[in-house]
Amino acid sequence: MQEISIIMEELDAVAIIGAVLFISMLVFVVLLLLFLLIMHNNLCRRLDPILFKKPWFTDTQLVMFDSWPLSFIKSMQYMFLIGYPRMTLKISHFTNSNRFTKRFSSRFNGLNLDDVPDVHPSLKIACKIYTIIHLLVVIIGVLWFLFIGWFSLVA
Amino acid sequence: MLTKRPNDYDTILYRVRPGDSLGKIIQGYYGSITTTQRKTIISQILADNPDVKDPHRIFPNQLLKITIPQLYCTAESHPGDVPALDIDEQYAKLVQQQWQNAGTPQEKDMLSTLTPIMLGTGAASLTMVERTFKANTPLLTEMVQNYQAYKAGDLSKGKYDYRRKKIVNRLNSRLGLLSRILSGSRTQSEVLRISIKKGRKPTRNISRQIGRMGRLSKYASRGGVVLSAVGIGFACNEIANTDDKQKKNEILVEALGGLAGGLAIGAAIVVMASPVGWIGALVVGASTAIAGFASGKGSQILYTAKFSRFDIASATRVTQVCKK
Numbered sequence: 001m002q003e004i005s006i007i008m009e010e011l012d013a014v015a016i017i018g019a020v021l022f023i024s025m026l027v028f029v030v031l032l033l034l035f036l037l038i039m040h041n042n043l044c045r046r047l048d049p050i051l052f053k054k055p056w057f058t059d060t061q062l063v064m065f066d067s068w069p070l071s072f073i074k075s076m077q078y079m080f081l082i083g084y085p086r087m088t089l090k091i092s093h094f095t096n097s098n099r100f101t102k103r104f105s106s107r108f109n110g111l112n113l114d115d116v117p118d119v120h121p122s123l124k125i126a127c128k129i130y131t132i133i134h135l136l137v138v139i140i141g142v143l144w145f146l147f148i149g150w151f152s153l154v155a
Numbered sequence: 156m157l158t159k160r161p162n163d164y165d166t167i168l169y170r171v172r173p174g175d176s177l178g179k180i181i182q183g184y185y186g187s188i189t190t191t192q193r194k195t196i197i198s199q200i201l202a203d204n205p206d207v208k209d210p211h212r213i214f215p216n217q218l219l220k221i222t223i224p225q226l227y228c229t230a231e232s233h234p235g236d237v238p239a240l241d242i243d244e245q246y247a248k249l250v251q252q253q254w255q256n257a258g259t260p261q262e263k264d265m266l267s268t269l270t271p272i273m274l275g276t277g278a279a280s281l282t283m284v285e286r287t288f289k290a291n292t293p294l295l296t297e298m299v300q301n302y303q304a305y306k307a308g309d310l311s312k313g314k315y316d317y318r319r320k321k322i323v324n325r326l327n328s329r330l331g332l333l334s335r336i337l338s339g340s341r342t343q344s345e346v347l348r349i350s351i352k353k354g355r356k357p358t359r360n361i362s363r364q365i366g367r368m369g370r371l372s373k374y375a376s377r378g379g380v381v382l383s384a385v386g387i388g389f390a391c392n393e394i395a396n397t398d399d400k401q402k403k404n405e406i407l408v409e410a411l412g413g414l415a416g417g418l419a420i421g422a423a424i425v426v427m428a429s430p431v432g433w434i435g436a437l438v439v440g441a442s443t444a445i446a447g448f449a450s451g452k453g454s455q456i457l458y459t460a461k462f463s464r465f466d467i468a469s470a471t472r473v474t475q476v477c478k479k
Contacts, residue, residue, distance in 0.1 A: 015461035022412065022454060029415045032422065061429070073439075076425050095429075107429040134422055141419025145446070148453030151460075 083127030416450020
């Protein structure tokens with residue numbers, strides 16, 4: 001404890017913020033990857049026969065998301081859908097119906113809330129936890145990039 | 156002697172196998188022919204290959220220029236000759252050796268700079284290769300169906316020839332340079348011959364090609380994993396090859412920062428978008444790689460400015476793992 005307090009005294013606020021962002025980003029990214037690796041096999045096995053087909057995915061996506069590493073994008077989308085179906089379908093509906101965004105993003109085209117498959121409650125909770133970790137990684141990542149951008153300019 | 160090639164003939168480069176003879180080769184491509192026809196073809200082969208003086212003396216691995224009919228030929232598949240995309244551990248070791256053998260410090264430095272970029276871009280490129288193979292397998296299946304329809308009497312010969320030529324042209328233009336990985340020096344037309352050997356399924360060569368495409372797709376997919384591992388391996392190599400403690404820590408911080416930063420941006424992109432085409436997928440891969448590179452450099456600057464007195468590499472035992 002004494003060593004930690006000595007270290008904290010020596011470092012200034014900028015250094016502490018940088019260290020906190022770096023370490024938390026690293027920790028959450030590792031958690032994200034572990035979760036993704038575990039859930040990827042589970043979810044793809046269960047949901048691919050139901051969801052991985054037209055019209056929910058385009059022809060190109062059906063080819064692209066079939067194997068590593070782009071198949072992880074498909075697993076992430078499954079987890080968003082199972083964890084928070086309303087929010088996911090709202091975002092999907094927005095990107096699918098907008099003429100500009102549709103060129104770059106298409107997700108669960110035409111899927112309704114009733115079509116979302118039922119899964120075991122534990123799987124649902126796991127998907128919710130994953131979505132929260134994923135959003136935390138995004139927020140911390142953005143803050144980290146803003147921080148190092150600023151720091152690189154002033155240092 | 157054939158001095159003018161009719162339009163329905165192809166010219167190929169045939170690699171002589173042990174035990175081959177000219178007669179055997181001709182029979183494989185032309186099927187049952189008369190003695191006069193065989194003599195004519197042998198004369199043609201001798202005319203096309205001036206270094207072959209005696210038709211009875213050909214050697215293994217010799218390349219012979221042979222004119223063959225486009226249809227109803229048998230093409231022996233020799234998997235050993237096809238330069239498959241063999242991404243395995245040996246390949247990864249070879250890439251690392253190249254780095255170690257890089258002559259000047261500037262070359263090593265350049266390779267080191269490329270290390271974080273390899274993590275993203277390499278995997279994305281290989282995914283594209285893998286997808287191209289998988290997407291073109293249906294064309295080969297179409298070729299088989301075309302032949303079966305012709306044999307069943309549903310298509311006339313003219314229609315069959317026309318459709319076959321169209322499929323081969325489409326395959327050639329889609330595969331582009333990748334067709335060399337699949338078929339080596341042979342053209343797609345030569346590789347996808349309908350076999351006329353007795354006892355052998357006519358569409359055997361096409362089925363083999365389908366199997367080959369599937370296997371190459373898997374290699375490309377695994378290659379993405381290897382390239383990422385190679386990228387991390389480079390960072391470990393750099394740590395092992397430098398004696399300066401400060402430099403070791405900078406490399407470690409840069410590698411960790413690059414990995415985490417790249418994945419964070421990748422995660423952000425996936426929240427907002429789901430790529431619909433190849434360009435989108437490459438943008439995701441390249442963005443992740445560029446973000447990783449920037450994050451790595453930023454982490455290094457922060458460490459050097461504020462945390463240089465902390466020996467993170469020793470504290471995390473990385474120096475014990477990555478050593479000479």
